[in-house]
Amino acid sequence: QYVGIDAGGTLVKIVYSHEGHLQFEKMATDRIDEIIEWINRRFTNPEIHITGGKAGVFAEACPDRVWRVNEFEATCEGVSWLLEKETLSSGIGSGFLVTNVGTGTSIHYVYADSYERIGGSGMGGGTLLGLSYLLTGRSDFETILEMGQQGNGQALNITVGDIYSHETPPISGALTASNFGHTANMKEKEFSSEDYIAAVVRMIGETITTMSVQVADRLGTDTVVYIGSTFAGHDTLKEIIKGYTELRGKTPYFLPRGEYSGAVGALLHY
Ligand code: ATP
Ligand code: MG
Numbered sequence: 001q002y003v004g005i006d007a008g009g010t011l012v013k014i015v016y017s018h019e020g021h022l023q024f025e026k027m028a029t030d031r032i033d034e035i036i037e038w039i040n041r042r043f044t045n046p047e048i049h050i051t052g053g054k055a056g057v058f059a060e061a062c063p064d065r066v067w068r069v070n071e072f073e074a075t076c077e078g079v080s081w082l083l084e085k086e087t088l089s090s091g092i093g094s095g096f097l098v099t100n101v102g103t104g105t106s107i108h109y110v111y112a113d114s115y116e117r118i119g120g121s122g123m124g125g126g127t128l129l130g131l132s133y134l135l136t137g138r139s140d141f142e143t144i145l146e147m148g149q150q151g152n153g154q155a156l157n158i159t160v161g162d163i164y165s166h167e168t169p170p171i172s173g174a175l176t177a178s179n180f181g182h183t184a185n186m187k188e189k190e191f192s193s194e195d196y197i198a199a200v201v202r203m204i205g206e207t208i209t210t211m212s213v214q215v216a217d218r219l220g221t222d223t224v225v226y227i228g229s230t231f232a233g234h235d236t237l238k239e240i241i242k243g244y245t246e247l248r249g250k251t252p253y254f255l256p257r258g259e260y261s262g263a264v265g266a267l268l269h270y
Pocket of ligand 1: 011053101103105124125126127128129141227228229232
């Protein structure tokens with residue numbers, strides 16, 4: 001039996017076929033021993049196709065047949081494959097951007113059957129967890145997700161409208177001029193832990209969108225496909241990115257099961 005694994009910096013994604021259907025599993029990378037035990041219990045004599053930054057650690061610890069697959073190729077191939085399943089609803093043609101928000105963020109250009117890594121940023125899902133922990137003492141993804149949804153951190157930021165307070169701004173006044181820039185409000189007003197996390201989510205969402213939109217402009221493409229576990233159940237992050245991408249004239253698409261793209265691509269790779 002074939003098993004596709006994407007061992008990322010934070011989470012290990014596992015994909016395999018069972019009775020004609022793909023099964024999807026996600027586990028914490030720091031529990032590597034438990035994951036290998038799980039694989040050994042679940043499969044007899046599997047052929048493992050593995051990608052991701054922690055693939056080497058796995059390959060060493062795994063007694064089974066292991067094939068290493070290039071992470072960027074696996075990710076883009078997986079996205080194309082998952083997109084094909086969704087073609088009717090997505091309406092995406094050839095030529096689109098893939099923004100993978102994992103521990104860090106990586107941007108790829110997919111055109112027909114070719115893939116190119118365009119760039120990336122240290123602003124990613126790890127930033128969400130780390131900054132939220134520093135600001136609130138909470139480090140669990142689910143807790144952070146719920147707290148962020150309850151907060152409103154807009155007053156922590158300076159908007160373009162705040163700066164152009166006495167005249168019409170040259171660009172939309174609603175745009176953020178400075179994330180976490182409103183020190184005056186911070187001194188005068190009360191903010192909750194929920195507000196802090198909401199502002200962190202917004203900063204990450206806006207930064208990732210800005211980067212993606214600029215790359216899309218440069219490459220002359222309209223569609224940005226967003227993937228990565230950072231979006232898992234994270235409706236506020238998706239809303240921020242959707243709104244901001246559309247504001248900039250591009251079409252965002254949140255690929256269902258997108259965080260499994262690397263594992264799917266690895267599974268398909270021979
Ligand atoms: P990279 O590709 O950068 O090596 P990765 O592949 O491990 O990292 P993803 O799995 O795509 O990255 O996303 C990791 C992020 O997803 C975390 O930083 C966190 O924000 C979010 N996340 C979602 N669910 C969880 C979870 N159960 N535990 C920890 N983080 C989670
Ligand atoms: Mg990854």
